[in-house]
Amino acid sequence: MLGTIIPNKTTVVITEVQGKIIDLPIEKGDVKEKGALLAKVESKEQTAAVNKSELALEKAKKDVERYTKLYKGNAVTKQQLEEAKIALKTADFNLQQDKKKLSNASIRAPFKGMITERFVEPGSAVLAGNQIARIVDVSSLKIDLAVAEKDAYKLKLNDKVKIRTNIYPDTVFQGIITFISPTGDDAHNYNVEIRFQNPKDNPLKAGTFVNVAFGILTQGNPLVIPRESLVGSVDDPQVYIIEKDTARLRSIEIGQSFPEKVEVTKGLKDGDQIVKTGLINLKDKTPVQIIGQ
Template sequence: MNARRILYPAIAAIGISALGAYAYFAQRQPQGPSEQTAAPQAGAAKSGGGTTSPVSVDATQVSTARLIDDINAVGSIRSNEAVVIRPEVSGRIAKLNFSDGQQVKKGQLLIAFDSTVNQAEVQQAKAELGIARANFERTVDLAKQKFISERARDESQANVQVLEAKLALAEARLSKLEIRAPFSGIVGIRTVSVGDYVKDGTDLVNLEDISSVKVDFRVPERYVDQVQKGQGIEVLVDALPGRPFRARVDAIDPQVDSSGRSALLRGRIDNPEGKLKPGMFARVRLILAERDNAMVVPEEAIVPQGNKVTVWKVVDGKATRTEVKTGLRRAAKVEIVEGLQPGDTVVTAGQIRLSKDGTPVRIAQMSGPDGKPVSVSTAPAPKS
């Protein structure tokens, strides 16, 4: 039993040593003629093929599209005209000449206060003025006949003027007891009733003119020089989804907000149906400029190079790096302002394999203006 324990490991060690020696001598044997020449030929093929075979790339043609240079902002809907009706004097309400939410016209009587005392004051002032005028006429006749002095006539005339002013004051106080609509619009919900005693300055009801509405919004200060009166605005309100409203820039605040570094703009929207209400949240799209035939390429075609923006342009089957000037970016498309012409072919994939200008390329897949692949054979030939 002990002999077996010693014998088996010894046999295993001898076998492992024999296999290692065989492998060592097999590796040191000289290669055959075919094996000796295979490696150099492969290296030669590799070095030669890298300079002659074209690089496979994807490409597309420079197309034209309609681009809109715009700014997105948020704002609020405001009435064309809005006012809170407040009395100028204290008094008791005697009449409410409107219903909540009613359409009223300019000059229409809205609220009347108790005016019995003021009417009596007006009547008293008229009576006093009538007596004063009669006395003045008599003093004028007497003065012509030299029965009274000129001073007496002047005092009588001054008394008439004083009483005329007293009458005007009484009539002004009486007029303050009637509140009329300053413009045509819709009254809101009143907060008072007939018989209430209110003090001057108390809020009674709001009046809103919404035949047209304003939309106020802010834009960053860097766009201030690009904004002009009359530019188009597209307004969307969450309360009326899927219904855009057209407007125009009506006013630009000359002062830039120092805290937010933004400028306040106001647009005007016709609202004949009254769908837009003051206070609504608005999403505003301000259109700065529109270009109908702007050159565009896919974003994948742009290759930054330091401070430059370049693309690989394919001419006569060879790729050339071309510097371009870009503009807007919209929907994965980049506007090309300078450097290319409509119809030029640019590389969209495989630029990493292009090392220098003049590298031969093979277009594996050509994309159309809509981004969908088209057959290379049916695609228009690249411009030279």
């Protein structure tokens, strides 16, 4: 069964504060550890807020000390002392909140991964919510498949699968099933997720086509045709094949579907000649001439 590799994790890191980028120690291709600094924003407003909260906390502490002495001398009521203590707790809470917001000015990697895109430059002015960089983790990889109903019922979580790719034709990668959707789509296909470690000796990239073998479910290599050769809808797909200089309309069944290709699970065999262009005026049993032969 044909599938496409996707990263274990991918995310776009954003800034939560407004200001100017004063530090940007990243380039495309850099691998950053979890927690590593990706960018730092100069936030004068938030720095001022922290300074103000620190002064407010100092004042609240002195007020509690003063009210405690006055209470012992019966110069203030117990309620006034309690109000001063509440004000101290509030000031401390406000300071912690402002410090947390200021810490957001240092934007850090949420997980270990590679920087694949950088959206800002040093000195850029940014607003809260602006994108800083995209980080991708390919230390382990995933494959999402749409498995036919009759086959989905034969699969179980943690089943082992074999993964092959034309990039490393002599290598078999081992994966396991980590998710089987409890609901199917309109075509009675069920989402199945495969996970496997990305080996260091034969590293794979996200977006690579792979062939996944579920033991008895997979027979031989998948047959793939261009999407442009399809006639009709995905629910009732057909293609024109050439037999003895004549176009024949044939119904097929498809498995995995990709932007430019589809996997054919039934209706075609290796070596069949399919028509990819000129489909608009073509009809069943139309004589054709193959240019170039």
